[in-house]
């Protein structure tokens with residue numbers, strides 16, 4: 436390590452930022468040293484993404500200072516930020532789907548000399564960069580044809596095209612599978628050894644402990660602490676984030692499991708789902724594990740009528756179901772919380788409260804005049820229990836932080852009267868405190884006699900929540916784990932990859 440690696444080169448202090456009705460940052464601080472992986476942590480709505488946007492030059496702060504190499508600077512635009520060596524990969528990627536990888540890489544680049552010379556230099560540069568990142572796709576590939584992990588590589592490549600000193604990654608692993616996460620970690624460590632400072636935002640604490648050197652914790656827009664990861668225990672870190680001690684990360688429960696409710700037999704659709712049979716019983720939480728692409732989401736979509744099965748049968752409480760679409764599933768009492776909340780779960784320009792009540796409208800409208808009172812009190816309860824950070828119920832959903840948007844969708848479905856609840860990655864992007872509340876809600880629903888299917892890529896969550904676990908691979912059920920308390924992550928992985 437270079438001798439000055441302990442000296443911060445970039446310092447943000449006293450950063451303030453307000454939006455109408457919300458004080459997103461009150462005292463934002465961040466200090467970066469060269470060649471460190473620095474975790475930026477905090478609950479949903481704590482101000483992480485806002486601090487990052489200010490660092491990137493995408494939003495001006497209301498107050499505060501930024502120093503680079505000891506000199507105060509103003510980062511007036513993202514372009515200016517990149518010129519100073521600051522690159523950000525946002526929660527939502529910024530690639531143009533219909534353009535090629537190469538076009539995306541050089542989009543908005545200044546050095547435009549005309550004609551084929553430029554084009555061929557660009558191709559060479561793109562190839563070299565992608566090789567260096569271990570990408571196995573061509574610069575000519577259209578971005579819409581890439582997987583999430585590949586798109587992320589393009590974003591990283593874009594950042595490395597510039598002389599990057601700071602690379603910010605906002606929840607980079609939220610949509611990656613285990614193997615892709617490993618590859619990303621290798622890449623991040625490699626960038627760190629080149630002296631780049633990486634700011635790493637994640638709600639997965641396992642990753643933080645595995646990858647990061649230091650952590651800065653924000654709570655309610657204020658800097659709480661900056662610490663070496665090696666000096667922090669997991670409970671300490673959680674307490675710094677949520678402001679109170681969490682005695683356990685998973686609530687306990689003594690399940691009362693009854694007769695089979697949802698029975699699935701020989702369900703198939705193309706190669707994605709092949710001859711899948713299982714049942715979920717009254718009061719049972721069935722975990723569905725497997726790598727990304729194993730067929731878990733596809734199975735859930737068949738159960739919800741979002742896709743049609745080629746063959747096989749589904750029955751609920753002994754009644755065979757003919758699902759021609761989601762409307763049939765909802766009528767039969769089956770609901771699905773999709774993994775892609777942003778696109779399938781929310782109407783971003785509608786208010787938070789409308790988003791909450793829309794799918795539940797029949798239920799509330801039956802109450803006639805009481806409707807808005809009943810609705811408001813249910814809404815208020817979820818906002819309180821899940822700690823959803825909103826300035827007002829009429830706030831448009833698009834203005835909520837990523838994790839708070841997910842909490843709204845989740846509340847909306849938990850509120851419905853469904854008998855079978857399918858949840859796909861229910862806590863993705865959700866902070867550790869709210870996760871606990873979500874787990875408790877799922878327990879309550881199971882205890883009320885519902886049948887729950889939980890898809891999750893986070894093995895501790897699958898192990899912590901499931902009464903029984905099915906593991907899928909290549910569209911098939913590869914195995915079952917019934918003695919969950921004595922099972923390990925390795926047991927699941929063995930089935931998922933064997």
Ligand SMILES: Nc1ncnc2c1ncn2[C@@H]1O[C@H](COP(=O)(O)OP(=O)(O)OP(=O)(O)O)[C@@H](O)[C@H]1O
Nearest residue numbers: 454459479480481482483484485835836837838839
């Ligand atoms: N453009 C905006 N207009 C109004 N409010 C905003 C805007 N951007 C952010 N906020 C609010 O500022 C607060 C901080 O949001 P921010 O996105 O920084 O949180 P975060 O820490 O990144 O959360 P998450 O973990 O959920 O991604 C939230 O209450 C959010 O609703």
Ligand SMILES: [Mg+2]
Nearest residue numbers: 483484836837
């Ligand atoms: Mg965020």
